[in-house]
Amino acid sequence: MESTDGNDAKSEQRLKSAAVLKSFMLKSSTESKLNLYDHLSRVLMKVMDEHPDNAVDVIEDVSREVKRGLFEDKQSTLRDLPQTTAAELLAEQQRLLFSRPEEADQEEELMDTPLPNVSEVAFYLEQAGVGLGREEMQRVFLALKQLVESQGLPRCRLWGKILGTESSYIVAEAEYREGEEEEESTEEAAEDEERDVEKEINPLPQSAYRPPPTVPKEALGTGANKFAFYVCKEPGLPWVKLPSVSPAQITGARQIRKFFTGTLDTPIVSYPPFPGNEANYLRAQIARISAGTQVSPQGFYQAGEEEGDEEDEAPRDSFEVNPDFEGVPVAEMAESLSTWVHHVQHILQQGCCTWVNLAVKPEDDSNEEGEGEEKEEEPDEPEPEVGPPLLTPLSQDAEMLNIPPWTSKMSSVLTSQHALAVLRSNLWPGAYSYASGKKFENIYVGWGLKYSGEGFSQAVPPLPQKEYPSGPEITEALDPSVEEEQVLKEALEEEQAAQEEKDDTDDPEEEDDDD
Amino acid sequence: MDSNSLFYSLELVAGSGNTLNVEKRTALQTSLVILKKNYKFHRVLFWGKILGLKEDYFIAQGRGEDEMKDKKTLYSFNCMDWMLLAPATDSVIEEVSKTAKGSFVGDPSYVYEHVEIHRPGGRDDAIQEEVVTKVNEESRLAVTVHQIDEEASVVPRGAYLKSPHGLVQINRSFGGLSHSEAGKLDNFLHFSKAKNLKKKSILEMGDLNPAIDFLDVLSDDIPKGEGSWSLQLECASRVLVLRSLLWPGLTFFHLPTTPQHGHIYIGDGRKNLDLPFMI
Numbered sequence: 022m023e024s025t026d027g028n029d030a031k032s033e034q035r036l037k038s039a040a041v042l043k044s045f046m047l048k049s050s051t052e053s054k055l056n057l058y059d060h061l062s063r064v065l066m067k068v069m070d071e072h073p074d075n076a077v078d079v080i081e082d083v084s085r086e087v088k089r090g091l092f093e094d095k096q097s098t099l100r101d102l103p104q105t106t107a108a109e110l111l112a113e114q115q116r117l118l119f120s121r122p123e124e125a126d127q128e129e130e131l132m133d134t135p136l137p138n139v140s141e142v143a144f145y146l147e148q149a150g151v152g153l154g155r156e157e158m159q160r161v162f163l164a165l166k167q168l169v170e171s172q173g174l175p176r177c178r179l180w181g182k183i184l185g186t187e188s189s190y191i192v193a194e195a196e197y198r199e200g201e202e203e204e205e206s207t208e209e210a211a212e213d214e215e216r217d218v219e220k221e222i223n224p225l226p227q228s229a230y231r232p233p234p235t236v237p238k239e240a241l242g243t244g245a246n247k248f249a250f251y252v253c254k255e256p257g258l259p260w261v262k263l264p265s266v267s268p269a270q271i272t273g274a275r276q277i278r279k280f281f282t283g284t285l286d287t288p289i290v291s292y293p294p295f296p297g298n299e300a301n302y303l304r305a306q307i308a309r310i311s312a313g314t315q316v317s318p319q320g321f322y323q324a325g326e327e328e329g330d331e332e333d334e335a336p337r338d339s340f341e342v343n344p345d346f347e348g349v350p351v352a353e354m355a356e357s358l359s360t361w362v363h364h365v366q367h368i369l370q371q372g373c374c375t376w377v378n379l380a381v382k383p384e385d386d387s388n389e390e391g392e393g394e395e396k397e398e399e400p401d402e403p404e405p406e407v408g409p410p411l412l413t414p415l416s417q418d419a420e421m422l423n424i425p426p427w428t429s430k431m432s433s434v435l436t437s438q439h440a441l442a443v444l445r446s447n448l449w450p451g452a453y454s455y456a457s458g459k460k461f462e463n464i465y466v467g468w469g470l471k472y473s474g475e476g477f478s479q480a481v482p483p484l485p486q487k488e489y490p491s492g493p494e495i496t497e498a499l500d501p502s503v504e505e506e507q508v509l510k511e512a513l514e515e516e517q518a519a520q521e522e523k524d525d526t527d528d529p530e531e532e533d534d535d536d
Numbered sequence: 537m538d539s540n541s542l543f544y545s546l547e548l549v550a551g552s553g554n555t556l557n558v559e560k561r562t563a564l565q566t567s568l569v570i571l572k573k574n575y576k577f578h579r580v581l582f583w584g585k586i587l588g589l590k591e592d593y594f595i596a597q598g599r600g601e602d603e604m605k606d607k608k609t610l611y612s613f614n615c616m617d618w619m620l621l622a623p624a625t626d627s628v629i630e631e632v633s634k635t636a637k638g639s640f641v642g643d644p645s646y647v648y649e650h651v652e653i654h655r656p657g658g659r660d661d662a663i664q665e666e667v668v669t670k671v672n673e674e675s676r677l678a679v680t681v682h683q684i685d686e687e688a689s690v691v692p693r694g695a696y697l698k699s700p701h702g703l704v705q706i707n708r709s710f711g712g713l714s715h716s717e718a719g720k721l722d723n724f725l726h727f728s729k730a731k732n733l734k735k736k737s738i739l740e741m742g743d744l745n746p747a748i749d750f751l752d753v754l755s756d757d758i759p760k761g762e763g764s765w766s767l768q769l770e771c772a773s774r775v776l777v778l779r780s781l782l783w784p785g786l787t788f789f790h791l792p793t794t795p796q797h798g799h800i801y802i803g804d805g806r807k808n809l810d811l812p813f814m815i
Contacts, residue, residue, distance in 0.1 A: 111773040148557045154550030157771060182553065186766040186781065186815065189551075255772075280781065280814045424639055428589055433559050434614070447589065447639065450804060451553060466553025468784060470814075474638070477810040 055091065063087050115160065115257035117167070136166055137178055142462050148432045149443040149455040151464060153182060157256075164256035165193055171260075172251075173198060180250065180311075181451075181465035183303065188283030190252040192307060192465075193260070197242055197249050226489075236268040236377050244366060244374035245271065245308040252303070254283065261285060263304040268372025269296050274305035278477045281469055293480055306469045308368065314452035315365040315463045316444065318354060319414060320346050322364050348458040354442035355431045359416040361444060361454070367409050421448060424472070448472050537798030539568040539580045539596075545798050549787045551770040551777055554585070554802040560594075563615040568596060571618055575608065583609065584785075584801035586677065588642030595681060595801075603696060604704045604727065609681050611644075619644075621674065624682040628671075632679040635671045640805050644674040680805045688780045689727040690754065690788040692718075692797050696727070698750045707748075710795045718776045718792040721767060725751035732756050754778075763815050781815070784808050 046058035064084050073079050139162035146152040153161065161179060169177050172195070180194040239246045245268075251260040277291040281303060289295040289302050297305075323343040354360045366374040409417065418426045424447050432455070433440040446452035451467020501509070537545045542564060546555055556564070564582060572580045577598030586593045593611045596618060600606025610618040622628075635650035647670050654665045697707045717723045732752045757764050766779045770789075780786040785803020790796065808814075 115772060147555065150555060150557050150560070151553060152550060152555055153553070154547040154555065154771070156547070157551065160772070182551075184552065184766075184779065188768055278810055278813055424589060432557060435559060445587075473810065477813055479813060 053088075055088070060084070060087065111255060111257065115255075117257065119163065136162070136169060137462075139165075141460070142179070145441060145455055145457065145460065145462065146453075146464060148441055149453060150432070151453045151466060153466065160256040161191055164191070164253065164260075168193060168195075168251055168260045174249075178462075179464065180307070181467075183281060183306075183465075183469040184467065185281035185283035188254050190254065190281065190283070190303065191256065193251045194248045194311075195251060236371055236373055238265060238267040239373050239375070241265060245312070245368055245372075247365075248311075250304060250307055252285070263300055263307070266301070266304045266308050267296075270301050270305040271308060271368060271372035272370075273297075274302055274309065276480055278470060278473065292482065303469070309471070310449050310452060310465055310469070311365050312363075312368045312374075314446045314449050314454070314465065315363065316361045316415060316454050317364045317461055317463075318346075318349055318456050319360050319362045319412075320349070321459075321461065322362075322412060346459060349456075351431065351440055351442045351457055352437070354456050355429050357416065358418075358427055358429065359414040361415045361427075361456075362412045363409075363415070364412060366411055415444075421472075421474075423474075424448075537582055537800050539565070539572075539582055541796065541798065542568075542582055545789065545796070545800075548771060548775045548789045548791075549777070549798075549800050551768075552779060552785070552787045552802070554785075556585075560615050564594075564596075567612075567616050567618065571596065571598065571610065577608070581798075582800065583681065584803075586640055586680065586801075586805040587803065588640035591642030593640070593642075593677060595677075597681075602703050603706065604729070607685075609678065611677060621678040621681065624675075624679045628675050629679050629682070631669050631671050632676050635669050636673075636676045640676070641673060644672065644677065646673040647671070648673070648676065677805075683807070684783055684786060684801055684805075686728045687726075688783045688786045688801075690724050690778055690799055691727045691751070692790050693723045693725055694748050695795070695797060696751075697747050699747075704750075712793045712795050713790065715792045718790060719767070721755040721765060722753045724754045724778065724788075725749075726754065727751060757782075759812065759815060764811060782808055782811055 043058065046061070047056050049056045064080070064087050067083055067087060068076055068080070071083075073083070076083075139159075143152065143155065143158040143162070146158070147155070152158055165177060165179060168174070174195040175198065177193055177195040180192040183190045183192060241249075246265045249265075250263045252263060253260045273293065273295045276293055277289070277295055279289060279291060279302070281299060285298070285300040285303070287299040289297070289299060295302060320343055323341060349360050368374055369376055371377065415427055420426060426446065426448050428445045428447060430443055430445075431437055431440045432443050441455045441457040444454040444456075449465070449467070449471055452463070452465045454463045455461060537549075543561065546561065549555075568580045568582065571577070575598055577600060579599045581597045581599065583595040583597045586595065591613055593613065594615050596610050596612070598608045598610070600608075609621045609623075611621055612618045634652075635648045637648070650669045650671075652667045652669070654667055692710075692713050694713070695707055695710045696704055698704050713723055728751070730750060730752045754765055764780065764782045766781060768777050768779070769775065770777045774791065776790045776792060778788040778790075780788075783801065783803070786799060786801045788797070788799035
């Protein structure tokens, strides 16, 4: 009994000291938050799993490994969330630019392509000191190729880039496909149909105002709408077609001065109110810039052969590439402006390229006002507006605002044998043209605004109109004084008396004179 | 932009439309190095190009010990022969702003005239004095460069440090703005004497570090709310480009998360006073 007691007591004591040791081992270290008990159990489990050779010799290394393993675990609970940057998003979209369709035949590519030689154009532009940088130009040209393929355009070229406050537009000029017609979806020409006036008792006064007749839009393929324009924000993003331009929009664009924002559907808040949103304003500015600054060496284009009798008023609309063009020496092109000609029609004051006689319209008007765009109000023939004909040399460009309209120079003075002639427009800052032998190109990179001289002064609102024409029924007259009334009364009584005598008094009625 | 980084930074600002052709670039690289040696500049920058009707001016700027105060501006026509421009004083600035109108002509000796008729005394039949102010194009050039630097030069926040002595120097440990920081206009500062700093409240000043934030923030420019600056990502969205709408032609670029930044002016040297109509 005693021995078992003794044994019990000893084992109890052993258990107790084991418990004390265990609790000592479980105490977390103040420095590393580990405790010896867990660590040793992990080490022994690792030895159990791995069965290393000469375990007793490598036990310290095993212990260190276990500790290190613990630390890694703790640190990896927070990871950096990789944020997709804008660059990555764009790069995904631009990958498509570089994909080459497998079915493209070699032969097809050797034929006349709708695109010009892109690298050559980029090289010449860089020589001239204009352009978007080599890689960007390459991307733009690949995007143009994508446009041509997706839309099936007969011909296309890079028109330029218009900078905006939030983002910019890359503009491509293309010829219309044959048989393309005007889309009527976004027409704003809602007919003013007055609502039925239900109040027949007191009809509201009708305003006698008839808005002046609008100049009709030019047909696709003629005048300011000769080319279709596509824009995109960045190469690789989808191209959007701009609507065709109307003369009202061109005259509106001439009167306002606004930056582009970069989104096509921003409304243009301005005075006078611009008929359209930013897409229309953009198209109108593109039309004006093209008309003012697209030039070519003289002789490159010649007048088209379909002209029958040349009337004085019908401006030439067509031109063809001259097969006999030999190329003008570069020095001459840089010296004199008469070696360059405009090849886009000038836009008249009216807003279109061929003058439309609005005075013919008064037959439709019930008022027969015959308002033309000119000052004459009688239905006389208003003066037809004539612009300079197509293919006029630049030396005849008028000087505006005391500055010469063009500045020309050679691209390099040191190696002038291989230089280009570079022409820069002063009226539309950002429009450049270069020519070298038979090659030439125009480009516009800028804000899309004309040189405004000293300052832009906004149009003043017109004077308030009279509400109604003054006529006798509403003009105030002075009230008659008492004497005048008496005189009138006596005169009337005399008249009546005279009448009664004449009538032989058959009527017994007495007339009441109510004053 | 720094002449050391000229050969690649021109590509980054080319989104505004104007670049230099290869011949000019190589000429610049050679002549700017010679210029640095001759004038003992610490750094030479290619400031930009002012387009004139007949000729264009190429402008370079050299920086000395203090980046803001030790500045010298030079101009050239062929990127090889450089002429020093006199610094613009207040009286010259006043004269130029009265007389010079229209575009630059391209001839530094061209004289702009302005005639003012004074009537001293205010009586109708007093003697009329004609005050003729004449300014030549060289001073107009100096004043324009000075004004553009005052109003439109941009640096990212943290790129320059102001030492306790008052010296403004490049921060060699500037790592660039992060992508999210670069999208905000208030991380960009004007590199000219601060005018708005004293107007800030103590609450705002608490967040600022006086060694870095000793310049005016761009978002304080009038018209407010990014009215006179356009912030865009260019070159496949890798480069951040700031364009000034008040001085059209000034372009600032910065590659986020790298210390590369710079600004250049290529334009006709006229301030866009119609800005309120246009935005």
